[in-house]
Amino acid sequence: MTKPRVLSGVQPTGNLHLGNYLGAIKNWVPMQETHECLFMMADLHAITVPQNPADLTRNTRETAAAFIACGIDPKKSALFPQSAVTMHAELAWILNCHTPLGWLNRMTQFKEKSGKNKEAAPVGLYAYPVLMAADILGYHATHVPVGEDQKQHLELARDIAGAFNRAYGEEFFPLPEPLIMPTAARIMSLRDGSKKMSKSDPSDYSRITLTDDADTIAKKIRKATSDSIEGVTYD
Numbered sequence: 001m002t003k004p005r006v007l008s009g010v011q012p013t014g015n016l017h018l019g020n021y022l023g024a025i026k027n028w029v030p031m032q033e034t035h036e037c038l039f040m041m042a043d044l045h046a047i048t049v050p051q052n053p054a055d056l057t058r059n060t061r062e063t064a065a066a067f068i069a070c071g072i073d074p075k076k077s078a079l080f081p082q083s084a085v086t087m088h089a090e091l092a093w094i095l096n097c098h099t100p101l102g103w104l105n106r107m108t109q110f111k112e113k114s115g116k117n118k119e120a121a122p123v124g125l126y127a128y129p130v131l132m133a134a135d136i137l138g139y140h141a142t143h144v145p146v147g148e149d150q151k152q153h154l155e156l157a158r159d160i161a162g163a164f165n166r167a168y169g170e171e172f173f174p175l176p177e178p179l180i181m182p183t184a185a186r187i188m189s190l191r192d193g194s195k196k197m198s199k200s201d202p203s204d205y206s207r208i209t210l211t212d213d214a215d216t217i218a219k220k221i222r223k224a225t226s227d228s229i230e231g232v233t234y235d
């Protein structure tokens, strides 16, 4: 019997943090034994916000190094930059032509990332979830391990797959299942408990990065916002 196929990715935008590790990468490691795995540095997704080309190249290599350091074995899994496989951009265009605008208008990540001036946001930021659907559907992946913030994008990928299959009267794309670990689905920011920990937060004190040393981590935890006046207690 063939193994079920997993695909997931992280944008190479630097500052890999505990949320990326616990919410995503850590869960990929055991799947290498039970699934056929593809893991990518999502550089085409990264350019939906402005990037310095030299930084993007460095961050793509560093993200690959972090995957390997976290236990992704390139002998067991395909590990690649998204832009190295032209299928992603090509299929994204075809899927764009099968995706109603109304479905994209509901995406909360676009609303958050585009800020106040939506008219000035690039089309790529708007179409981001369609590219993500292409990443998954292009390989006929059946399982997608991600953090909770990506759940809505996964639902859209399922809807696009269904619409495409219905349009051509064929079960061509399998409907992908999200795999979201309940224990670390959403690690919160150390500065604002209502926001998720994120690579793009301007404050380095909002996150614990995978390369922080013990002293830096201790300092960040001491400065973290908490609901108690006299230090942090277990609740």
Ligand code: ATP
Pocket: 009, 010, 011, 012, 013, 019, 020, 021, 022, 023, 024, 145, 146, 147, 148, 149, 150, 184, 185, 186, 187, 188, 196, 197, 198, 199, 200, 201
């Ligand atoms: P950015 O701030 O640039 O959008 P990010 O920190 O959200 O970046 P991504 O590259 O978008 O990171 O996400 C990579 C993976 O990490 C995804 O599966 C995502 O769901 C997961 N993830 C990101 N932040 C968290 C978090 N705070 N808690 C749990 N999982 C997370």
Ligand code: LTN
Pocket: 007, 008, 009, 010, 011, 042, 045, 131, 132, 135, 136, 144, 145, 146, 150
């Ligand atoms: N959008 C994702 C990264 C990503 C991804 C994917 C995750 C790009 N393509 C395909 C799973 C499957 C994010 O975490 N921001």
